[in-house]
Each structure stands twice: as structure tokens, then as C-alpha cells.
Amino acid sequence: MRGRIVAATLLAAVLAITLFGVPLAVGVARYYLDDERAELERLADATALAVAADMVRGTPPAALPGTEEATVVALYRPDGTRLLGSGPSTLDTAMSDVDVGQVLSADTDDDLVLAVAVGDGERVLGIVRAATPRTEVYQRTALTWLGMAALGALAIAATWAIARRQARGMTTPLEDLSAAATRLGHGDFTVRTNRSGIPEIDSVGSSLDSTAQRLSDLLARERAFSADASHQLRTPLAGLRLQLESALDTPGADLPAAITAGLTTTDRLERTIDDLLALARDTRPDGGIAPLRGQLAELEQDWHGLLAEQGRVLRVAVQPDVADSLVSAPVLRQIMTVLLDNALRHGRGTVTVGVRDVGAAVAVDVTDEGAGIDQDTDPFRRREDTVAGHGIGLALARRLAEAEGGRLRLARPVPPTFTLLLPTFG
DSSP: OHHHHHHHHHHHHHHHHHHHHHHHHHHHHHHHHHHHHHHHHHHHHHHHHHHHHHHHHTOOOSOOOOOOTTOEEEEEOTTSBEEEESSOSBOOHHHHTOOTTOEEEOOOSSEEEEEEEEESSSSEEEEEEEEEEHHHHHHHHHHHHHHHHHHHHHHHHHHHHHHHHHHHHHHHHHHHHHHHHHHHHTTOTTOOOOOOSOHHHHHHHHHHHHHHHHHHHHHHHHHHHHHHHHHHHHHHHHHHHHHHHHHHHSTTOOHHHHHHHHHHHHHHHHHHHHHHHHHHTTOOOSSOEEEHHHHHHHHHHHHHHHHHTTTOOEEEEEOGGGTTOEEEHHHHHHHHHHHHHHHHHHOOSOEEEEEEEOSSEEEEEEEOSSOOOOTTSOTTSOOSOSSSSOTHHHHHHHHHHHHTTOEEEEEETTTTEEEEEEEOBO
């Protein structure tokens, strides 16, 4: 592309110089020719004036005025024979017929020739012939044309240099855009383009940056959904497995009841997936507003068996005046799942869930009897692994709380106590 831009620019420059230079060159040649003729006419007139007085008295002049080296001047009698000076011994017949006051041009192939009559006002007493070689005109014209050609070549060279610079300035951003698009096509969503100062190209670059950012956000959401879903579904799946194994291992178990309980757990799994999908798409989870009492009862039912397997107890204490408060059921469900799972995996002893009224919101405290959390550790920082801390779950829970207009914080590191502040409705 650079070559095409440079070639097109040079072609335009050559065309412009040609269209301007050729008529100028022709004009220069004509100017020098007319100037040389005018100089010859001036010289011939000056010579005629110098010899006129002697010719009127009938006395041949002793000499002619001096001339330039290449110019030839001669004085002829009226019959055409040479009297003084340099030139042909006789005039051409056409030049012998010149009248007083007339300037006669009689150019040859090699010379520019002018003839001027010398007279007393009534008759011709002599004829002055002035001639100069055409090579004088040709040399002046050639030197001027050479200078014009040199200027034209300099202009073309300057145009070439400017065209290369402009081509580089125009194509480099396009090449960068092409490279950025290639990287984006290969999955590098961090690619960003540099601004070139060319509005049209910068507009394309801005659109490419926006596309890369949207794809990066989309990929981040999908990855977050995968991580969040695997974390949030792990415990309900464990509970479902526990229900089914218990039904199989218990002689005379009520299988329809076990199947019904399994279907209920499956519904909760599906609801969890819907909630996480809504979060990944930055939309509000469906499920509506529900009383706090019912949501806590479901949570107690789901987590009682999992904690009992480890010989631990789940206690739920709800102040009577907040038991019927309306809260966002999907948000409460997902956050409490994270907090209870955290207590199950990292805590010890009894897990206590306390609910109290704090005005336009409810506070849910989740505590256990574990060793606590290191004060130098941020439990809400999202990590890819969960060896050093709490990883995905608490970061997800805080994000859910803030999206609902609430807060989730570590109220006390020892014993570990997390407090969820959730706004109420109605």
C-alpha cells in the first residue's frame, strides 16, 4: 500500500510539473528569441545613427561602433555591396529593398538577421545589417531549461520524500490495526490500538478497542459463571447425594418421600443456576421477594444434614419482629449458601445464624467456633485457588450483596463472624 501511495503522489507531481513546465519552457524559448531580436534591432539602430551624418555628407565612415563578440554588423551601399564591417560581400536582394525607417528581418537557418536603412529622409544612403548566431539563443534557452529541469527534479525528490513519510504515517496505523485485529481473532482480548491522529483510522481503532473490551467482559463473565456455578452447586449436589444414599442404605425407607426430597433439591439446583446466570449477565435474579422466615427454614433443612455428618450443629435464631420481613430470596439464598459452606469447610463446632433488625435492613450474623481468620488476610479477595483462604465464594457473596444494595463484612475474625446487611421490602 505504501508503494501505491508514493507512486500515485509522484504521478500527480510529475503531471503537475509537466503541465506547468512545458508551456513555461516554450515561453522561455520565445522570450529569449524575442529578446535577441530586440537587441539586434537596438544595435542596428545605434549603428545607423552613428554613420548617418557621414553618409549624408557623402563621406564614408571610418569605422563602425563596437559590438559583442558573437554579433556581426556591416554597412552596405544602396546597391547591396559591403562598405564596412563583417558580413556577406553583398546583401540578399530582399534586404536591398528596405525603406527608410523600416526594420527588415531576414533570418537564416544559422543566424538571426536584421536590416535597417540609413537615409536623409527621402532616399536610402546605406543599409546596416546586424546578425547573431542562433546558438546564442539556444545556449541561453538550454541553460534555463536545465535549471528548470533541476528544480523539477528537486521538486519530485521532495515530493517522493514527503510521500514516503505520509505513506508511512497513513499505513503504519492501518498495519497496527491489522495486527490488533489478528491478535483479537486469536483470542487476545487485552489488545488495544494506539491513536494516530487520523480521525477515520482512530474511529476504527476505537471500535476495535470497544469490541475487544466487550469480548473480554463476556469471557470474564462466562469464566466467573463457571467458577461460581461449580462453587455454589457443590454443596447442594452433596446434599442430594446424601439424601439418595440415606434412602438406599435405610431398610424400609420411604422411597417416594426420598424421591420427592431429591426433586425438591433438584429444583433448588436449577434455581441456583438461574441465579448465577443472571449474575453473569448483569441482570437481577428472578425469584421475587419472600419472607425471611421461609428462606431460613429452607437453609436449615438443607444444611442440617451436611453439618450433622461432621458431628456439628446448626442453630438459627431469628428475632420475632423480623421473621416476616421481605427480602430478595435469590440473593439471600446464594449468600447464605456461601457463608454456610465456608463455615462447613473452614470452621469448627456449632454454626450459629442470628438475624436481627437494623432499621430498613436486617443483619444476618453467621459464626462458628473455628480458629478464626488471619487479620492480614482479605477473605473477600477472589483467588483461583482456595488453599490460602476462602477464594471464590466470599468474593461472589460480597458482589451479590452490593448488587442488591446491601453489605457483607467480616464483623469479627475470632471467632469468625460474617455479617450480612440486606435491605427489606415493605
